Amino acid sequence: MSNRSTSETALKRLGFVLGLTRLGLLAETLTRAFWPVWTILFALAASVMMGALDVLPLEAIWAIGIFAVLAVGWFVARGVAKVHWPTREDTIARLDSTLPGRPLQALRDAPAIGEGDAGSQAIWQAHQDRMAERAKAARAVKPNLQLARLDPFGLRYTATLLLLIGLLFGSVARVGQIGEIASNGVTDLAAGPTWEGWIEPPRYTGLPARYLNDQPEGALEIPEGSRIMLRLYGEVGALTVAETVSARTGELPSAAEPEQSFLAAQDGTLEISGPGGAKWDVTLLRDTAPEIAMTGSADTSARGEMTLPFEGSDDYEVVGGTAVINLDLASVSRTYGLALEPEAREPISVPLPLPISGDRASFEEILIEDFSEHVWAHLPVTVTLIAEDAAGQTGESVTLPIDLPARRFFDPLAAAVIEMRRDLLWSKENAPRVAQLMRAVSHNPVDGIFKRETDYLRLRTILRRLEAFKAYGLTDEKRDELAEALWELALNLEDGTLGNALERLQQAQERLAEAMKNGASDAEIERLMQELREATEDYMRELARRNQQEGEQSGDQQQAQNSMQMDQNDLQRMMDRIQELMEQGRMAEAQQALEELQRMLENMQVTQGQGQNGEGDQSMQGLADTLREQQGLSDEAFRELQEQFNPNAQAGQSGENQGFNGGEGRGTAHDGTGGEGEGEGQEGTAQGQQENGQQGQGGNESSDMGLGDRQQALRQELDRQMQNLPGAGTPEGDAARESLGRAGDAMDGAEEALRQDDLATAIDRQAEAMEALREGMRSLGDAMDQAQQQGSQGNAQAQGANRDPLGRSQGNRGAAGTDDGLLQGEDVYRQARRLLDEIRRRAGEVERPEIERNYLERLLDRF
Template identity: 70%
Template sequence: MGHRTEAETALKRLGWVLGLTRAGLLAEQVTRAFWPLWSLIFIVIAALMMGAQDALPLEAVWVCGVVVVGAGLVALVHGARRVHIPSRADALARLDATLPGRPIQALMDEPAIGAQDMGSQALWRAHQSRMAERTMQARPVQPDLKVSRLDPFGMRYLAVLALAVALLFGSFAKVGSVTEMTPGNGAALASGPTWEGWIEPPSYTGLPALYLNDQTGASLELPEGSRILLRLYGEVGALTVAETVSGRVGDVPSAAESEQDFVIAQSGKLEIVGPGGRAWEIAIIEDNAPSVSISGLADVSARGEMSLPFKAEDDYGVAGGTALITLDLPSIERVYGLSATPEDRPAIEVELPLPISGDRAAFEEVLIEDFSKHPWAHLPVIVHLKAEDDAGLTGQATPAPLDLPARRFFDPLAAVVIEMRRDLLWSRDNAARVAQILRAVSHRPEEGVFQKETDYLRMRTILRRLEAHLGHGLSDEKRDELADALWDLAMELEDGDLGSALERLRRAQERLSEAMKNGASDAEIAELMQELREATEDYMRELARRNQEEGEGGEEQQLSENSMQMDQNDLQRMMDRIQELMEQGRMAEAQQALEELQQMMENMRVTQGEGQPSPGEQAMEGLADTLREQQGLSDEAFRELQEQFNPNAQSGQSQENQGYSGGDGRGQAHDGTGQGTGEGEEGTAEGQQPGRGSLEDRQQALRDELNRQMGQLPGQGSPEGDAAREALGRADEAMEGAEEALRGDDLAEAIDRQAEAMEALRDGMRNLGEAMAQQQQQQQGQQGTAENQGDAQDPLGRSAGNRGPAGTEEGLLQGEDVYRQARRLLDEIRRRAGETERPEVERNYLERLLERF
């Protein structure tokens, strides 16, 4: 019996463990049986605390009460039937299941055989001893209170959430109001009158509503404009309201009204007079007007957008604001076109930007607007900032005088056109003066003043339209039309695409030089510097192409005494130096460095390795020729359009200015060669333009040539190559539209479609260049380990350069320059990738470069 005694002792030691486990089993059953009941109780309490019984009709409250009581009884009976008291055996089984080898069951077992065998008995006692030791590890089993299987929709969580909301925003005092709806509520009314009250701050403050019965203090601080609602129960006149906070005069309701509603307008006293009444001293929290101020200097971007930083504050939040810009007439230097009396023009009013998200109580923002087209651009103005809150209060900043920031024009002719446009908008009395100056500028212009004949023709057209209205005066509509035409002309003169890489490079150098002389902003300097870099790259490619054409046949390229050999890295270093000097404010040294760069570019020639041009280079040359020919056709179509309106005017033709492919004079052609022939095309007489039929045929022939080039375009399968084909497809469609318009005698439509074709051709050439650059990088990587690396050529047919034997550092950049230039290159790629105005294809290509390096 010794082993039985040991087993019983072990089981007795589990008394408290079994008790807790048994209690856990009971908790499980109660939770699973009665969760619907306590969920229902929570929802009912929450509804009563939130005052649902006061908002519903009496009949609805009674119906809800009956439903709730019935549902509660059903839940109670159903739960009671499912609950049974756990036995000791249930607790032993639950506890034994958590122990390894079920030792409790082993202690209660008896051996089935071997009762008379001493060896078997000894083995059994040893087994039970081990099981008794295992029971020492027993711990109370935690109850499983999860009821997710019984409540798949989470109704119990909704009940808990409703109770939490009621505890935060409701009141236990409201629960007692339900007793007034019982048949015996007359006794409650006989016991004395009662009252309730609520305080609702203005919604824009974001403050919660207050239950007046819960406010225990004798004084309250409330925002101005808070609404107070009082309800008096019981005999009429038993309770009255006395207050001095609303400031009401005139027709004031009776102080004994059962429901009273008023708004706090001033500090004062609120008192409920009668049994159970209370009184409060109310101090008003005044709503302060917002404040706004300019927080920095106004700046202008390269595109002409003004950036004006400001900050605003309000105690509850700024609802809106405006910037009012007025002309500072006394500060204007009244000379030239500004000497006339200005016409009345309304002040500029724009809305201030507000934060999209976050707190508007205190913030800093930047007002970004483009006033480049406004007549007050670059003139002294006064900026008035005003902020407003939800209460209608306004605050104003100290008026700030400044010159209205706008786009600057660095091309001298474009600057003249913009000034004339400003004078015309300043006062219509300047119309005669503007016409006189435009006629002087366009009369027998020297070579190079107008880069394209179409620009000259557009100016002369604007001049004739202006002079036609001088006799009977300019209307507002005609004045605005002329102003728009002058703006478009200035933009074309400033940013118009030039026919040759050299002219584009010279234009970029001149604009940068003018910007440094005129004190341009950092953003304008950065954009002009980027334009110079791109123009230099185009010029280098053009020189490389021409040198390769001249070197066909294996002849050595001889450099003259005044010529220089430079590579792209040398030019980049020089331009980096110029930009560095400008950033440091050393404009004189930067101007001198720019002049040295101009002189070097004039004398520079680029040597190329022998060999035939690659298919990519041939495609680029063909597309460039197509673009130039399309530009020439567009110029001729524009000239014919002008002659339709004025057949006797030889617009744009003089002895010093020759049009494309013929006409009078000896001016520069528009085909990018810079050479004029002085004779009409295809044997036409001097000054006579080709017929419209020839334009149609030439447009068709140019389109056929483009289709032939598209069939031989390299880079198929790559994203850049596919983008190039798509752009050239758009060009083909535009050329087809231009041809149809020419055949339909619609020259204006033809010119528009030709412009679309030229834009699509430029996109296609840019995408093709990216495709060839990508292919070049891939091929250079594959040729890196080849034995004939020194003789390898890139996809453009150019020599890979003197890079030394494979595995050596000969010819490579070494030292600190390598890392500095790599860092500059990465910074430049990141900057270009962040410019949203760039085409999406180009930005995707730059992002792929960043991912790779």
């Protein structure tokens, strides 16, 4: 028997097996291609049999029906595209893969060599006979109908189960209701042609959509760029649309198209012709470009920042703005280092601040930017403000020529360093001149030029680097590196690194005197006066601590008869007088008053009174510790809330980060009540913690307790403190107890929320507890002050017991904290804007968990 006859005979014997296998392959293909179709049909049939048509409104039925038809049509088309009809070759390959040695393929093979050799042919024939015997054992291959990969949620099983439930507990007769609904729809459609229309203004206008059917015929005003959508019902052609507002050209859709949509781009007419038609004369409300203008002159703030007030307006809203600053080269005095042509630089472009909340159609704001490090500082520039609206239109302000405001340096050497830095940034060709000036300044300096040897060494180091870079070619990167070093040197020369309060006070006085000689601006005078006030306060506190230590060591509690005593009001009046004289231009008198103040401060001795109120001190210190513990606990709860929904949020932070206050209440209190205890009275703080139930025993014990247990312990500690609270029977003492009672109730709510793992609610309750604690501490401080004044009338020494050298209440002996803001200056508002913008951005991210977005929305509602 030949090879071909053996193969054909074996395959003929397997004809039935191959047929069944081919059907299995076809079943696999159809199942994988069309399983969504019968899944949808099963679900719809089950819902109809269970009475969904009797419950749902007609509109919902039509919507579901249309969606189902579209979905089935899409899956059918998709399935047809995926169907691959199995061929004979596919069937043989599938069957052959289940047999050892693939005998069917071997039967269809032919020998590559030895065709004329009888021995080779005999061997090949024996091989063919052996493969034919193996092929006889072939059985039809079962189709693989597993769809777990395509249907991971098992929707096909759910649909099948619903169908079985409908067959068992529903009624097949309800399927006939589909025909009745369809026939009613056709009847309604045949009642006559009708139409609907909508006008959708651009989203940035904030205007609602309008129903065109409700608009009276005639004049119609709509915003420019509005979208007009029309739907025509009934027989095609019964209604037609004619319009001239879209300005469309080229190939246009049919006027009888059932659905039409276009943008209003020009004035024109809109007409719907046919039964029940209407006509409008459309007028567009043009979107005008935004307007922006400067409302004041540019000035320099106390920090050296440029402040420029401006106002913007638009018919809808301003979405962005930019301030563009260009160098006015024609107005630059081309002398010294500015005589060379400057290197090309891009104009300065900074974003304009916009209102955080409220209407952006008309607003006033202040641009605050620090250009002190820019090469154009104090040089003539032109400023142009540009505003942009949502439509992409821009408006520009009038160009303002000014000298770019920046920080001024009053120290002569610092001013010289800044000028050399400017020349180097102006052009790299100034490098030899700058090096020569630096060498002249640092060559054999006389006493007083360099206040510290480190400043001299830093200048010489910069000089050597500049000369080295100049020898090998000064690149932009090396130039910028040297400019940064010169800036830091100038700051150090101007401000210094003062660790001694008297030295800082003397330098503040010298800088103020230098400013008066140089005719500084009002803003600079105000900044230097504020610096003088702060330096004076530090000096007074240092004197108070030193005198207290000396008094404790010597045991002498008596005032020196010749000592000078000043209260806060006296010192304030002297400084106000100095500032008033300078503002009036009477610099000679102001200089004399400043020298008098300096002599008084240097010769003054400040002593502390000795009247102590141990019980009040302990109560105030205990409440301050409780407040810090509560703040730290709130910080930990907030971090856990962040990590719960964003595990990588703290990936870049230290694992030992304890938040602002620290997880165990360490750090500085947010409200400033703990400032004195943390800075000046650390011994008192430690002692107070030991005397008040050993609060904050350490990280080990607290780390073993849950947040709820720690909150409970803090609540119990507050109850203990309230039992020993002074000032009972006085209005201030009663107010303190009432506030602390509210704090305890808020702590109870926080504990309950923490045990239920509701961190967002717990944080809110903890914030209420902290606010109530602050109110209680303020009331307790008032009560202690009142009691002390009543018990020390006529005794000036006792009155000063709880005061610092300027007559202010100590943080742990009187009214805790201060009424002044913790942050000063215009930069606070920019930080607040950035913080609120970030909160709004996160609150608008739908991918964030709902509980986190709810918490962010509560923050926005509060602020």
